[in-house]
Amino acid sequence: MKPFHYSKAANSGAAVAEVSAEPGARYLAGGTNLLDLLKYNIIQADRVVDLKRLDLKEIRRHEGGLRLGAMAHNSDTANHPEVRQQFPLLSQAILAGASAQIRNMATNGGNLLQRTRCPYFYDNALPCNKRVNGSGCGARHGSNRMHALFGWSEKCVATHPSDMCVALAALDAQIHTDNRTIAFEDFHRLPGDNPGQDTNLKHGELIEWIFVPQNNFAKHSCYLKVRDRASYAFALVSVAAALELEGKVIKDVRLALGGVAHKPWRARKAEALLRGQQPSEANFLAAAAAELGDAKPLEHNAYKVPMARNAIVVALQSALSGEHPLEGLS
Ligand SMILES: Cc1cc2nc3c(=O)[nH]c(=O)nc-3n(C[C@H](O)[C@H](O)[C@H](O)COP(=O)(O)OP(=O)(O)OC[C@H]3O[C@@H](n4cnc5c(N)ncnc54)[C@H](O)[C@@H]3O)c2cc1C
Ligand code: SF4
Numbered sequence: 001m002k003p004f005h006y007s008k009a010a011n012s013g014a015a016v017a018e019v020s021a022e023p024g025a026r027y028l029a030g031g032t033n034l035l036d037l038l039k040y041n042i043i044q045a046d047r048v049v050d051l052k053r054l055d056l057k058e059i060r061r062h063e064g065g066l067r068l069g070a071m072a073h074n075s076d077t078a079n080h081p082e083v084r085q086q087f088p089l090l091s092q093a094i095l096a097g098a099s100a101q102i103r104n105m106a107t108n109g110g111n112l113l114q115r116t117r118c119p120y121f122y123d124n125a126l127p128c129n130k131r132v133n134g135s136g137c138g139a140r141h142g143s144n145r146m147h148a149l150f151g152w153s154e155k156c157v158a159t160h161p162s163d164m165c166v167a168l169a170a171l172d173a174q175i176h177t178d179n180r181t182i183a184f185e186d187f188h189r190l191p192g193d194n195p196g197q198d199t200n201l202k203h204g205e206l207i208e209w210i211f212v213p214q215n216n217f218a219k220h221s222c223y224l225k226v227r228d229r230a231s232y233a234f235a236l237v238s239v240a241a242a243l244e245l246e247g248k249v250i251k252d253v254r255l256a257l258g259g260v261a262h263k264p265w266r267a268r269k270a271e272a273l274l275r276g277q278q279p280s281e282a283n284f285l286a287a288a289a290a291e292l293g294d295a296k297p298l299e300h301n302a303y304k305v306p307m308a309r310n311a312i313v314v315a316l317q318s319a320l321s322g323e324h325p326l327e328g329l330s
Pocket of ligand 2: 127156195
């Protein structure tokens with residue numbers, strides 16, 4: 001690991017000034033991703049500015065929704081009474097990620113900016129355009145069973161690893177930085193020609209809080225994560241599903257997928273097919289099949305197509321019934 005200067009910022013303004021002034025400076029939140037990347041020399045830093053003293057831990061109601069501090073821990077967010085009651089989808093998604101110990105350290109801001117878990121990215125001996133643009137993408141024609149179905153480019157086929165972000169995409173969250181508001185859908189990027197850039201955040205821009213607007217999905221939502229083992233495993237496919245019903249008809253629906261793209265994938269085609277329809281298994285299946293019709297599987301990940309289709313149907317059925325499919329299993 002390359003040595004770096006370490007400092008603790010006293011407030012947001014000081015943190016932004018310190019990091020903005022130095023191209024090699026980085027923010028440190030819980031450190032659960034950043035420190036691994038620095039230790040393995042996947043990324044380097046000249047200066048690390050610790051955010052722990054910043055007054056950004058609060059979770060509270062705010063103008064028609066809930067405001068989640070960037071420095072609030074993932075565990076405190078998932079277990080907050082307002083989150084559990086108003087946004088159980090978000091609570092379930094956070095609790096599906098990592099382990100209790102990591103969620104106690106990890107913060108909401110850091111979760112948004114965690115890097116991909118593509119194994120080529122974490123090995124300096126292997127080609128990876130995300131690490132060194134122009135070196136090639138080892139996964140494109142290599143081992144790509146964990147990789148993307150949607151939105152990938154010849155330069156990068158990685159997926160975004162976060163669970164929390166899939167729920168935030170479905171809930172139409174907004175990211176509030178020190179100088180602007182970014183709609184969740186515009187926050188993360190597809191890889192295109194520049195896979196090193198995961199988000200549209202500028203250097204030195206500080207995430208201060210996340211806004212989740214009020215909705216009518218609390219009674220009918222479900223986060224379903226399909227993975228290789230029950231803990232410490234990233235999603236092969238995950239689904240955030242939420243329904244608002246009016247009589248026997250779907251008034252509104254939100255669907256987002258994890259583990260299938262470089263960013264949380266909002267399943268807008270499926271949503272459009274479901275709005276105004278009856279919440280039947282046949283309609284769920286038709287909507288899921290339509291969304292997956294656009295998938296472009298790689299050599300080793302075609303299994304994700306039926307997996308994602310089935311996961312969408314199960315998540316929607318569970319949202320409808322209010323019973324999580326894995327309840328009582330863990
Ligand atoms: C073994 C293991 C298993 C895991 N499994 C899962 C899983 O299943 N699902 C899942 O979703 N996640 C999983 N994670 C990832 C974990 O959720 C993230 O590492 C964590 O959320 C990152 O938060 P942090 O506060 O530790 O960020 P840090 O590591 O401190 O920072 C991450 C990045 O965010 C930047 N940053 C942090 N805060 C801000 C801010 N306020 N403004 C601007 N930039 C900021 C940092 O500069 C850095 O680039 C796992 C992690 C580990 C180690
Ligand atoms: S998929 Fe992306 S992160 Fe993985 S090797 Fe290719 S360029 Fe690197």
